[in-house]
Every structure is written in structure tokens, then in C-alpha cells.
Amino acid sequence: MVQIISFLSLNGAPFTVNIYPFISLYNDPNFPVDYAFFDGSSSPINDNGRTYTNVFDANYDTLFWALQKNGYGNISIIVGEIGWPTDGDRNANIGYAQRFNQGFMSHLNRGTPMRPGPVDAYLFSLIDEDAKSVQPGNFERHWGIFNYDGTPKYNIRLGSNRGGLVRASNVHYLPRRWCVMSPSASLQDPQVAPSVSYACDRADCTSLGYGTSCGNLDGQGNISYAFNSYYQINNQLESACRFPNLSVVTTSDPSVGTCRFNIMIQSANQGDGGFLLEPIGLLMQMVVFLLTLL
Structure with missing residues (x-):
């Protein structure tokens, strides 16, 4: 390791490190929650006269x-x-993500006890990644400060921008329809388990589970979420809502509480003559927007 550091130093290159206070909280149920954030700790740590009120400063100075x-x-x-994820774990939610990321932005110019002054950092990440590996946990797909359609998940001030984030423009959605479990289907149907497994393996069901945004759904709701996730990721193809005697397409939004049943955005070849923003175009538009804030 010292050889690598020596090479970086000789060539005037920086040392890059990823710091994730969320992971500290995720890996240790006894980790003090407030020590992961920047708004003060109930149990600050004194290290030879230096006071540490958050784990970021402690990790950086280590x-x-x-x-x-x-x-x-x-x-x-x-x-x-x-950064901080917004779903996929009981500590991954919008409230904590806003608290952490805004706290970090406010903390950025102060530096740490051993190295005062501005910190160079990259906030992770711009949008969620619904096909990312879920190791070490389901939260891995939910680090974005924007939803998949370019809508901000929460308000955060970046750089000199005082008005907060702005949603992407010219985003068009597929029709308002969802694939859900048929009211006439039975939870005891032997096809339920393999159908849900098939849908989740090919789509994204990481918002289901204890403490997640859709953690309060009943059995039928969980199945409907899985079916709809697969249906939307396949651009609402009729064949994507043909789970044997289990599914039906509805025009009634099944979203409930914090659980959002998404509708896929249109791609350029799905329009009826007008320009429609493709996912990569949406991403580039958001990147340019963020760069103008800094």
C-alpha cells in the first residue's frame, strides 16, 4: 500500500477514498445513529484534545x-x-438521506479536526440504479438524489444554489396502467411463489421488506408490486402481465402510503412524432444541471 501512495505522491496525484457512514450503521446495530450525521452527537469522542462528533471526520482523520x-x-x-440511500433498509429512507446529504454539504468547507478547510468530495449518487448488484444489501439500488424519472426525492441545496433541486423537463410517461394481482386469484395458488420469483429476478423488488418504503404491504400488495415492476421494466408489454391466472392490468393506481407503484418513462422510439427523452438523455440533462449549481 505504501508503494501505491508513494507513486501517487511522486506524480502529484490524490488519494481517493470512499466514506460511507451509512455502512457503519448498517453493519453494526449498536452503532450510535446520531454519530452518522453532522448535526451533533450526544456522545462526542475526544482524541488527544480533538473532538469528533461524527464518523465522517473520524474516518477521514484516521x-x-x-x-x-x-x-x-x-x-x-x-x-x-x-451519500445515503433512500430505500432497501430500515435506516435507508428519505428523511435520513436528506439529513445526511444536506448536513454534509454544510460541513464540506469546515474540514476535519486534523485537516481544517474545504474537502474535495463527490456526492453519490445522481439517480438510482435498478439493475445494480444488491451486495451487500438491497439499499445498493437506492443511492440517488433523483428518482428514475428525474424528480428530486427531497430538497437539498448544492453549492451556491439556494432554491434546491429542479425536476428534469420533457419527461414523458407510458400510459397510466399497472399490472397487479387479480382480485380473483388466490394467495395459495402454487404459481404465486415462482411467478413472484421470476418477476423480481428480472426487475427490482428491493423496496419490499422490513423497514422499506413498501414494507407495510400485505401479501397481495407484495405480489402486485413484483408484477408491476416486471411489467414496467418491459415497457408495459401485454405479454409482461400474463402471470398464469394471477395478474390483471388496471388503470387504478395501487400506490399506498410511501409505497410508489412506478410507471415507466417513454423512450424515443415510443412516441407519436414528438421528441421524447431517452433514459441516457435524461441522465445527461441532469448531469449538466448539477454542474451548473457548483
Whole structure:
């Protein structure tokens, strides 16, 4: 490792590190929740006269101390990824994500006890990734500050922008229809389990489970969510809602509470003559928007 640091130092390159306070909380049920955030800890840690009220500062300074001890205290440090997910775990929610990310943006220019001053960092991430690996957990698909359709999940001020995030424009949706479990179907039908497994393996069901945004759905609701996820990711193809004697297409929105049954956005070849934003176009539009804030 020291050889790598030496190479970076000789070539004037920074050392890049990812710091995820959420992972500390996820891995240890006894981790103090308020120590993951930036609005003060009920149990600050004193380290030889330096006070630590959050785990980010502690992690950053642990790295800095190790670099300094080995003679590389002047090397630049970049936080390559930092953020908070909004779903997929009981501690992954919009409230915590807004609290953490806004707190980090406010904390950014202060630096840490050992290295005061602005911190170079990249907020992770722009939008959710519904096909990302779910190792180490379902939250891995929910780091975005924007939803898949370019709508902000919550308000956050970036850089000199005082008005918060702005939703993407010219986004068009497929028709308002959803694939759900048929009212006449039975939960005891032997085809239920393999059908749900098939749908979730090919779509995204990480919003289902304890403490998630859809964690309060009943059995029929869980099945409907799985069916609809598969239906939407396949652009509402009629054949994508043909689970044997189990599914039906409805025009009544099955969303309930915090659980959102999504409708897929249109791609360029699905329109009727007008320009429709493709997913990659939406992504680039949002990147340009964020760059103008900084």
C-alpha cells in the first residue's frame, strides 16, 4: 500500500477514498445513529484534545493520520463517494438521506479536526440504479438524489444554489396502467411463489421488506408490486402481465402510503412524432444541471 501512495505522491496525484457512514450503521446495530450525521452527537469522542462528533471526520482523520505517519501528510485526499440511500433498509429512507446529504454539504468547507478547510468530495449518487448488484444489501439500488424519472426525492441545496433541486423537463410517461394481482386469484395458488420469483429476478423488488418504503404491504400488495415492476421494466408489454391466472392490468393506481407503484418513462422510439427523452438523455440533462449549481 505504501508503494501505491508513494507513486501517487511522486506524480502529484490524490488519494481517493470512499466514506460511507451509512455502512457503519448498517453493519453494526449498536452503532450510535446520531454519530452518522453532522448535526451533533450526544456522545462526542475526544482524541488527544480533538473532538469528533461524527464518523465522517473520524474516518477521514484516521486515513490522514496513517498517511502522515508514513511521511505523506501533504498528499491530497479526495472523497470519491459519499451519500445515503433512500430505500432497501430500515435506516435507508428519505428523511435520513436528506439529513445526511444536506448536513454534509454544510460541513464540506469546515474540514476535519486534523485537516481544517474545504474537502474535495463527490456526492453519490445522481439517480438510482435498478439493475445494480444488491451486495451487500438491497439499499445498493437506492443511492440517488433523483428518482428514475428525474424528480428530486427531497430538497437539498448544492453549492451556491439556494432554491434546491429542479425536476428534469420533457419527461414523458407510458400510459397510466399497472399490472397487479387479480382480485380473483388466490394467495395459495402454487404459481404465486415462482411467478413472484421470476418477476423480481428480472426487475427490482428491493423496496419490499422490513423497514422499506413498501414494507407495510400485505401479501397481495407484495405480489402486485413484483408484477408491476416486471411489467414496467418491459415497457408495459401485454405479454409482461400474463402471470398464469394471477395478474390483471388496471388503470387504478395501487400506490399506498410511501409505497410508489412506478410507471415507466417513454423512450424515443415510443412516441407519436414528438421528441421524447431517452433514459441516457435524461441522465445527461441532469448531469449538466448539477454542474451548473457548483
